[in-house]
Amino acid sequence: FDELDGRENARDLLRWYAHLLHQLDRPEESLAAVRQTLDLMDGTREQLLDTVDWLIEHETYVLVSELATRYPNQFGEFAMLQYRLAEAQMKQGDAEAAKQTVAKARAMKAEEPTEHIAMAVSLQERGLFEWAEGEYRLVIDNFPAASYYVLQSRFLMASMLHDLQRDNEAADMLEVALQTMDVDRNLQQMMELRTGMRVVNARAQMNYYRAEHLARQTEWEKVRENLTKAIEANPDDVDVVIAMYRVPNATDEWKADAMRRIQSAVNGFRAQIATIEPIQQRAPNPEVGRQLALLYNNLAWLIGNTTGDYAEAVRLSHKSLELVPDTAGYLDTLGRCYYAKGDYANAVKYQAQAVRLDPHTQQIRRQLDLFEKALAGKSSEAK
Template identity: 35%
Template sequence: MLTGSERFAALLRPANLRGLLPLILIVVALETGTAKIGVCETGGSLDALGTTADTLIEQLGSQSYATRLRARESLQRMGLEAFDELHAAQYHPDSEIAMTARHLVSSLLVSWSKETDPEQVREILHEYGAQTEDERRARIAMLAELPKHEGLAALVRLTRFETSLALSRVAALSLMRQTIAEDETAHRVEQIQLGLGQGDRAPVIWLAAYADDLKTGVVDAKRWDKLIDQQRQQLDTASAVQTTRPSILELVRVCANQAWLRGQTDDAQQLVEKHLDLVTPTTRELSEACRWAIKTGLYSTVLELRNRHTQLFDAQPMLLYSAAEALNASHDPEGGEALAVRALGTQPIPSDLETQEKWSPNDLAERAQSHREIADHLQSRGLFDWAEAEYRMIIDRLDIVSMPSTSARISLAQMLGDLLQHQQVVDVLTPLVNRISSDDQFRNQLNFQHRNLDAMRSMIHWHGALAKIEQGEIEQAKPMLEKALRIDPTNIDILIDMYRLEQDDPQWTQQTETLIKMSTRDTQKLIDERETQLRRPGQFFGMGGSLADLLNQYAWLVSNTQGDYARALRYSRRSLELLPNEPAQLDTLARCYYAVGDFQNAYATQVKAVQLMPHSPPMLRQLELLEKAAQADLPKQ
């Protein structure tokens, strides 16, 4: 029997050149990109097609040239339905079969979209196969983020047919990470099973298991444990070409998250802790692992990581804060507070001037910046007391004219404002504003940094007024609110607070309503101008973001005060079309629904906003308001 190379050499003999011509033409077509595989729409039996494909693949190694040629042409005509078998045949023991299969898989141009795909999906998949791997990865992310999960079928298709196993994994995991409503489950299972086929690629098997879990409503933890073990075994074998620790760790986290969402906390915990050795013992990797575990609610995982990597945790403030947060959530607030104090004292800013003078200005600025980043991160996680301690260390230990100190004051004031600690906002900002007013060099430096002095002055008067209102001193608050608005007329929240001021004063009411009408009129004028600009040819596409901000500003002011509520709702929806899934825009849309009396949609929309920004105090306060309104409205439904 001739070997693959001997059969290929035999084809080059003169007697065989005439028969070789069709093959040469096919190869030319492949190399020039004119050969093309389309998505098969026949809907025929996958088993039957699989058998045919397997038979044809074996014929690629036939001693008969005509048989090999017919097999190759038939596989081309079968389209993507032969892809699974061709992909497996790349590792066939017959070298000629393997070589031909690899050539077919890599050379053929695939039409990745179907006519039944939504328009956005077809646009994303246009010339998908001609892109680099990084670009294809970006397009997979775009498919996963489409509204109403319109990219579902395409993600299944890419999981099955993407030539890069790494990207096949990305497609599968992107699909599995999507949040779905209970009434979407049946359709999702149907779409996955319809497009998945019977391939034996690992990501295909994952999606099949995921669909089964959706169908039963229970995550099969033992099945996933075996699938993950199979991936781990590949790390130490020659087959681990595209299997990496990060890719397995991502699979573990997706599976654990699915189990946690279904209330299978023990299963989620066991899956994660069995594979904690996949987390590389570096500050970056441990921080990421802690963030994920806390977000998922697996606090014991953070504590286990600290037990395994105590030295690294004790040297890094953010890791200590993560462990402190985990202790708090594990009903050990004293232990959590002790760790937080320890974190604050780890890598601190020197407290005395003598030590600071030994540091270079750059080193001191870098240390302050690291604590600023820690404070910002703690604030984003809702750990406001610990964030305040970090901000105040920067403020207390650095000169007021240093940029890190200025930034920390402004951030702390904004956080305190969100927490309704109005007098503290005044106390934090007043020394800064006084110094700016008396120090020309400092003021010029801040102007260069685009710091808005008027905005800070306005905040002092605004929050000072709100502090007076809390004390029942309404008349003293009024002129402070008026001054705050005069200094910074762009802050519409001041107008909203003026409108909500509860007192019997017709003159104040009339004045406030006039100011609201003026503001909405001015904003409408800016909206009209921006709409006109965007309709002109060649305008910069990014201007849509500024239009979205204007629409959102109009909608927020009107929905919180008075005016055309229906228009406010339209504008809010439009802003979200321009900037999808923006928490602030969703927060506004919820308020607009509330203004028009649609309390159920108001609450549902606010839930989405809070999911995207779960620790925002203003959003949480509005969520509480809208939840009560929705519950009170239920008997009317």
């Protein structure tokens, strides 16, 4: 233990020294100091992954290749290390080497779908969407269509495609999954049991994704058709209600229906908050606190994206973050609420925090872009 502790202290000291040299514009000496840290390793997977992540974060890509040469067995057996090597190669501009390394990683544990799904999720979290898609498709293309693994891959990939604004593909992905489950009621029950997902919610999502795609094509009649199907499948889907509210040039009947649904959802959230809030106040409990934070967030998100008391939405959003601090999704909501209120400076401030916590969720980044443009426009008007 003492020897390990001593090695880690020496490594941290060398990393600090390398950072100092880098700041002094002495890159060769900085690289040499980092290279010395590699001699302190014992080659465990966890240690290698930690080191590779540090090297990539600090843009010392050449040393990732050196590590792969030093530890060929570990890199040859652990797909995540192969993908990190490919990431370093890509960032060095060697696309062909990265492509070959990805092929090696993808070929590992070909008979274990859970490994490939976990890898896809990990790659997605790092913003490596093309490689994540490759892992999802590997499972979808090579295992039985009615298996849990393929259906899970379809649901996860659909969510990723939606975030990338590839909504028609996302809808197609869900449509095949739903058709597969429609044939086998037992399969539907198994998916609901294992994932906690309700099939009607997935059906609503499919139609919502289709509507999002059609909205970008400005095909508003088809947008309304798909949103109607979505809300019929799941009347509680807040994102569908928000999309209904935003449909332009809608009939009075459509607008009235959207407002009625907004009010119904608001009342539902308020009723749940009124039930849970006193329980949390009497006997604070982390799990109850998380439930309450989610309700605060959902109500704030609904108001911030539609109509209502935007100052209240800001307060609710802050309350969610008091219960569950440093949560990217809740900061994303807070940014939206400040934007709705017209406070663009705070919208940018909190949205930037959300991006720092979750840099690869594209919806969060898109909101930051929107808020920054609004702030810049307001600043130029003031001049």
